[in-house]
Structures are given as structure tokens and as C-alpha cells.
Amino acid sequence: MNPPPLHNFLVVGAILFTLGTIGFLTRRNLIIMFLCAEMMLQGVAVNLVAFARHRGNLQGQSFTLFIITVAACEAGIALALFLTLFRNRHSLDISLWQDLREPDQEPNVDEEPLPTPEPQKPLPQLTPAGHEPTQRQETSHV
Amino acid sequence: MFNLIEALAAFLRQNWRIVLPLLAGMAAIYLLLPRPRRYSALLGSVAGAAALILAGLLLVRTGSVTVDTVLFYAFSGIAVLAGGLLITQRNPAYAALSFALVVLSSCGLFLLQAAPFLMAATIIIYAGAILVTFLFVLMLAQTEGPDDANDRSREPLLATVSGFVLLGILLLVLNMTYDTSRIDKFLVRARLASQKDAPEEIDRALANGERLWDDSADEGPEEDRSNGERFLIAFSKELSRVRGIEETARFRDELRNDLPNRWVEDRYSADANEGARRLKRLLARVEEQGQRAAQTHGDLAPAPYNPVTKTGVPLSDFSGPAANTPVRRDAAGNAALPAENVAALGRSLFTDYLLAVELAGTLLLVATIGAVAIAYRGERNA
């Protein structure tokens, strides 16, 4: 009985890595970008672990542990940064931060309008029964 | 111009197994990426499903169906699917959940690769700690209504194309370096043939099933070659693609020069029983050497280990055999890993990687302080 060969795991790692890259390049939400970066790390981790198995040593696994450590540090710092950025612009859109461009360049503005959100269907309600009380408000005399 | 087209056609003919799923995946990702005017989700989903199935069929080597294989397909399929969802989901909360799925399934892959500790650690840290913190942040940074951040993509076409071209290059390299599926086919054929008894049956069995060699390449005077000769020569050609150890290269030359003659000699020897025995021995040797070539396929050859000066091996034995020393194998021929994974990993970390562990700890501390310092609003802003 042969286990799935090294090649298969490397292919999966490469796919995860590339998907992460594409997401990092296209998505504009800071948090999703960060998740994509983490997914790239996962792809690398799969790679390393597969090699550790292939070579029968523990170096790949040790490296993966360090990757997890670095990812944890990254997460802590990144979240703190995201909160600070959100506090400044009230959005997680990374395209709001393009101040470091050439001085006379026009800022990059999205022209296509976003679709107006469909009005939310009103939640089902019971039809009011009886009639509205008309008496004036009670006042406490205690 | 014509040359270019010809070269492109040749490339596609050679690598259609890679190109096809990639094209499907590219289409899927491009269609599904969020944008103000969306494409049909159905179209994207179909493309994505096609990409997944094609990749499973063409990219990943199919072997005998075992528990391992099934689990591998399941975990990697879920991982890739969740990865696709992660980058195409508009709602960041769903994206985070997809990421959790990616992490969980890649943890399954870890387990398949004999890394239980890593599996546990990754689940606890990623899915447990990091992801939950992210959800908290999402909750804190909630915005109402449609949002530029979630409903738009930056350069979807360019990014997708370049990403998939990169993936294609990676897969090409992997195929060139680590794909052993064709070697395995030769080996299976040899094993099947060696179960026959008579020399002519053995010879015939080598040609059963999928054609392993190209008949048209044979020239006139060699038309009446036996299957065995063709098999051996084709296998030597296959082995010439292997980037491996010295031993394989020697065996390859032997395959091309000596063994076909011996095959002919034994195939038509007067004593049929003796001939069959010899042919089986020869096939066994081919099988053994082929296995070895498959296992060492793609191994790098770093600076050789010098046993006198003890240089060339950077790490102690606690971390397993170093890259330039022979791999220890168990009875089944797989590389051996210690059963007590956590203990072995701990030994490795606290001997060979002690400094790195300390640095990583320091890094964590610094990151903690940094996160506090960055997130602290200060009195005046409170």
C-alpha cells in the first residue's frame, strides 16, 4: 500500500498558495487580504510537511511550527493596525489608503456605481388587534 | 510566427493535463470575484466544479484506491474549494469561515503526512485563536450597506491571469521534477509480467494494456524486436528524465546497452524454465531500481557529507537524516518517521533549533507589546 506520493501534496500546496496570492491581489477588504496571506502560508506549510514525510526527517515540521508562530505575531499586529486604520477612515477598504502616490497623480477613484441594496423585505408582523388606547397617559401621584 | 504557433501547439500537446484545469479554474475565479455588476454565479460555479474535477483527474496522480487516497482527495478537494470560496465571498464573515475550512482540511493533510502535532497546533492557533480574533475585529469594524471594500475587486483579470500563470509554472516544474506516475506504470507492468510462467507469456504481458512505447519511432531493421527489448529501452528513456542519484544514471546506461541483449538471450534460451527464471530475476531488478529512482526523483545533491570532519550535515540526528544523507526507509520502502511525533519534534526543536525557538519567543513578545502599543487609543482619544 503506497501513500499518496509527494507530488500530490505539492500540487495542493501550490494551488492554495496561488489562490491566496490572487485573493491578496484582488480583494480590497483588509481582513480578507490578511486571510489570503494566511492561506498562502498554509500552502507553504503543506509543502513543508509533505517534504518532511518524503525525506523522513523533522526539519519541515519544525519549520512549519515557526511559520505558525510568525503567523500568530502577524495576526496580532495586523489586527491592531486594522483597528487603527478603521478608526481613521471608518472603512476596511485598502484603497482609501493611497496617499503615498506621486504628488501630482490623481487619486484612483471607482467610477462604476455600486448597486443599490434591495430594500429589506419587512419582517412578517401580526396584524394589530383591537384599537389604539386613546386615554391620556397615566401619571403617578405617589 | 509559424514557429511560435508550432511551439505553442507542441507545448499544449505535451501539457494539456495542466493547462485544461487551470483554464477552467481561471474562468471560475474571474467570474466569481466580487464586482458591482456581477456575472452569473451559476456559470462561475460550473467552471469551478469543472476545474476541481479536471484537476483531480489530471493533475493528481491516480493510484490504487486506498483509504489514504480517498482521504487525500477529500481533504485537498475541500481545501481548494474553501480557498476558492475565501477569495470570492463578498461577506467577510463567510470568508473567515471558509478560511477555517481551509485550515481544517489542510490539517487533515498534515495528519496524512504523519504530522499529528502540527495538526493539533494549527487547529488550535489558527482556527481557535486567530480566526476568532478576526471575527471579533469584523464585528468591531462593521459597516452598513454595500461597501467598496467587499463589493469591488482590484484588477480582477490581470491578477487572476498572472496568478494562474504562476500556478501553471509551478505545476510544470513539479511535473518535471517530482512526477513519478509514468515510472510507476512501468513498474506495475513489470510486476504483472513477472507473475507469468513461460518466457513468451512474460514477453507478451509486457505489451498488455496502455502502450508504453512509441512504435512509430522504431525503424525498419529493428521491427522484429521483442516486447522486452522495447520495454527496457523505453524505460531507460523514461529514466533519463529523472533528476536523481548517480545509481539511477548507471542503471539507465545498463538498461540501454546490456539488458536488451540479455533479454533476447534468455527469451530464446533452450531451457524455457531457466529462461523464465532469469527473465523474472531481470524484471525484479528493474522493479527494484525503478522504485529507487521514483523515490529519489527530484532529490537535490547538496555538498556531500564528510564523515571525517563531520561537516556537511548541519543538524543533529534528532531532526532525522539530513538532506544529503541516505533516507532511512521502513519495510514498505517509505521514509521512516518516528512514531512519537511530539517527542521527536520537541527534541528537534530544543536541540537543533534552540536559538530559533528563543527568537520566535522574543518575536511573539515583541508582537504582543507592539499590538498593545498600536491599538492603545491614548487618553486624549478615549
Place this chain on the structure above:
Amino acid sequence: MSKTSALLPVIVALPFLASVFTAFFGPRLLRRHSHWPCILATATACVLSCFVLAGVVRSEQPILAGYEEPPPSVRYDFTWMKAGSVDIGYTLRADGLTAIMLLTVTFVATWIAVFSIGYMSHEREHNAGYARFFAEMSLFICSMLGLVLADNFILVYAFWEGVGLCSYLLVGFWFAKPAAAAAARKALLVTRLGDVGFILGILVLWMGFDRPAPLGGPDPSVLNFDVAFRLAPAQDPAILALVCLLFLCGAVGKSAQFPLYVWLPDAMEGPTPVSALIHAATMVTAGVYLIARSMPLFHAAPPYVLMIVASIGAFTAMLAALIALTQPDLKRVLAYSTISQIGYMFLALGSASSGTLVAAAVVAGIFHLVTHAFFKALLFLSAGSVMHAMGNVIDMRRFSGLRYAMPTTHWTFLCGAGALAALPPLSGFWSKDEILGVTLKAGAAEHYPGVYVVLFLMGLLTAGLTAFYTFRAYFKTFWGELRIPPEAGDHAHESPEVMLVPLRVLAVGAVALGFVIQPLTGWFSGLLEHHWANVSFPGQPLPHVVEHGHNWVLMFISSMFGVGGVFVAWFMYVCQPGLPERVVRGMQGLYQMSLNKFHVDEIYYALFAKPLSMMASVFKVFDQYVVDSVVDLVGSVPRMIGMLLRPIQNGLVQFYALAMMLGLTVFLGALVIRMAR
């Protein structure tokens, strides 16, 4: 290393340390007391110089410091630079010549420094540059001491430049004043012309001298005095003449001789003690010292070299005296007199045209240097005292009769003026007499006798002119009715005691020194002949030491010239105050020539400055329109490319990441295509 030789580095180091100390701690810590390090260091150096002199007199050999001594256990490795065949050390040397210079410099400088306390009282009260002044003074003195102590040409050159630097700093002490800044720049640039000659001379000496191969091991130090002097007689005369003329060029620049004298009168813009220091002790004498020190080279060179030295000296002496006749500015008169007197020293040194005259010529030149140091310092300090009292007015047309207001200054000025005018028996008389005597003897020697006779007559005439202009200044300043310019304000009175004491001390020197050390005791010539001539001409038959019999006829004639000049001045400016007007009207052309300094500055301007500035404007046009446009063109190409690439810098992080990604893909693709082939 003997005890005395250990003193030599100390003598140089003391003013240097004082300078550094004052520079660092003066402005904050010492403030009003910033003069103490300078005065203490200079005075100590003066005392130590006495010990050095005593050591020189005791020993037959020059006292050397900085050399590796024979017992290898006690090595003093003072190597400065060592490269290939160049081996320069911080080696110092004291012989008779050095000892005299040391003593003169330190003694005069000490009293000038004391005088400065009073003179710079304005700066002292306001703490404005007081510490800077004394730090620079100390450095100036240090440089001069190092110059006279150095035992190789490179070290001499280093201190030579140090002197130039300090003169720049001190002349430009009031750098906020445009005239002072310009004068400082002029001093630096003009002396720099000479310095170029000097360093070229050193290089020619090093390159051109033939060295017999084994000169006691790897002997590279032809730049050391002893080696150079020992090798000199065996050299190619042309090379030797070139070296000597280049040295002369340096000396001419530093000592303000024709044609490079123009910086000295302008240097009056510095504070008066600085002028005193420059004129008396630390700067202009450097050139005289250099020629005296290199006398073995000059002696070995063809005789026309020395003739050129003498001619330059005599011509400068006469020219400067003629200019000094009409200058209205007291300090300028003194400045031109300095040029004139240094010219006398050159004349003396240049008169060493035959072997028998070498010692006598150097004795005369250095003797005049010493006496001149005293009476010129005295004159400048007295002028400074006058200036201090008159509120920085120095124009003699604006004051007169100061002998009533400033009696002490009057008497000390009179002493100095008498010495300068060479009235017997003041010190200037004896030294000038020596010079005229040796020149007359050169006129009887084998080389160029006619030239030297002419030069002698020029010197004699100049002596009369000197007496006249000196006493013209004296009478105009101190005689006649009392007139005080309004700038003087309320301090038009005698200077404070701290300024008068140096005046008195130097006056005694100016009066008596010359008579005591030479004609009375013969000590001076003995010192030089035994402790300088002996060691400076190694391996040669010692030039015969001339007996210094007094030439009574010459003394009488020269003193007649001096007294005559004084008398004419007295007659013109005291007896017949209207006479100068008439004389001037009679010789309007000559008067204007002299008043305008023979238009030398203008000629220099027209000959050198004007063509240079015209060339500069041509080059400016070329630079602006040709070079600049090429440069702009080169610059605009990257700018155009930049314009194309600028939109890439749009500030979007993801865009940058995408660019990285594309690049990575392209590179990897190329790599894989190569691999697959």
C-alpha cells in the same frame, strides 16, 4: 635622548595645548581669563628656550629630538608618514640658529600677548571672541616654533602652512568687517603663491637629488636637513639652482618681498597685536629663516641664485621705503618699513656670495632679524597704544602732538623709531651696519662685484629714506599742537599699565640689545659660527670665519645717512610745517606715484586679476549655455522616462503587489523555458 632634546617637543606642544584648551574651555569657562593659557605657555616656552640655548652652547652637535636613538631598547618612533622611500618623522632640531629664533619668538610673543590683554579689552568686556583671539594666537606661536624647530623640509612645510592658516584667521579676526575679510583672503592667497613654489622646491629636492646608494641603510630622508646639506655640494647645479629659486619663491611670499609683498600692508586690518606678531616674530621672518636654514643649499648653488636673493632684497627695501615716504596711515608706514627691513635681511643673506662671507652674511641677516623683531614689535605696540587711545583712528593727518597726552608711548615710540632709523647706538644701527658691511664685502668678492656695489648703494640710500619716513611719522604723530580726533572720546589718554609694561620692556631691548649681544660681546656671531655654521656644512671645509672688525668709515657714512634723514624730517615737519606742501607741489608726479604705492596693486589687478575675471566670464557663458544645456539634456532624459513611469506610483498597495507578481511570473517563466529546453 638628552634632557635638552626632551625640551624641544615640549616647546612646540605648550602653545598648542594652550590653544586647544582655550578653544574648548575659553568661551564658557575661562571667559575674561582666556589670556592666561596663552601667556603662561608662551612664557614657559621662552624659559625653556633659554635652557635650549644653554644646551646648544654647551654641546658641539645640534640637539635633535624625535630620532630613534642607538640603544634599541629605548626607541622613540615619531614616524609621521612612511611610504616607499619616503620616511618623514616628527624630528626636531636645535642649533644656534634655532635657539636664537626660539628665544626671539617666544620673548617677543609673550610681551605681545600681555599687551593684547589691554588692547583687546573691548572684546574682553563683551566676551566676543576673546578666547578665540588667544586660541589663534597660541596656535600661531606654536606653528612658528614648530617651523624653526623642524628638522626636515616636510615638517617645515607643515608648520609653514600652519603659520599661513593662523595669519588668515587672525588678520580676519574681525571677519564681519568686509575689509578685514578681504585682507585675510588676500594674505592667504598671495602667500599661497609662494607656498606652491616651496612645496615644488621640496619635491624637486626629493626627486632630483642624487643619492649615493648606501647611505647607512635605507636612507630615504634626503628631506632631512643634515642629509640634504651633506649631499648638496655633489648635486647637479641646475637642479640645485631650481630648488633654491623655488625655496626663494616660498620665502618671498611668506616674507612679503617683491613681487608678493602686497598682502602685508592690507594685513593691517587685523588687531594691532596680530600685526606686531606677524611683523616681528611669527610670520614674515619665516622666509628669512628658511633661506638662512637652507644656506648650505644656496651656497652650493650657482652664485647667481644668491645674487637674485640680494637683488630682490635691495629692490624691495628701496621700493617699500619709497612708498612709505608718503603714506598717511601710521600702521601702513610701519608695514612698508617692515617690508623694507626684511628686504635688508634678504640683501644680507644674498651677500653670502663667496665661502668666506657665508657666516658673516647669515650673522648679519639674523642679527637684523632679532633687533628688528624687538623694535618693530615695539613700534607696532606703540602704534597700537596710539590707536587704542584715538578710538581706532590711525590716520596721521587727524592727530598730532600726542607726546603731551601719552608721554610713555611717546618715549617708547621714539626708542623704536630711532632703532629703525639706525641711529647710533641703538640696536638697529648695529645690525644694519653689519648688513651694509657684508654687502660691501660681497662687492669686493669674486662673483658679480658690480651688482653688489650697486646693491650696497641702494641699501645706503634706503637707510636715509628709512630714517626720513620713520621720523616723519614720529613728528607728525607726537609733535606739533595737540589734536585729537572726535572718535577718541574720553579715552584719549595714556594706555593702561598692562600695555605700557610690554612697551617699556621692548624699548629697553630696542635700545640696548643690539649693542650688548654683538659689538660689545661678539656673542651673537660666535654662537652662530660655532653652533650653526659648524654643523650646517658637514663634510665641507668650514668657510673661514671672518673677523668682525668694525668698518669705522662705513659706520660713519651710514650713521650720517640716518641722522640726515632724521634731520630732513625734523626740518620739514617741525621747523617748516609748510615745506612738505611745497615739495609735493614741486614733485606732484613722484608724490602721487609713492602715495599710490607705485600702482602695484592696480598693475597686478590689470595683469592678473582682470584677465582672469574676463576669462572667468567667458567660461561662465560657456558653462551656462553649453555645459549647462548638455547637463540639462542629460537630466531631462531620466525625467521624461520618469514622466512615463510616474502613473505606476499610484499609492495602491495591491497595484504594487501585482507588479511584483507579474515580474516574478515573467522571471519564473523564462527560467522554466530555459530548463525545459
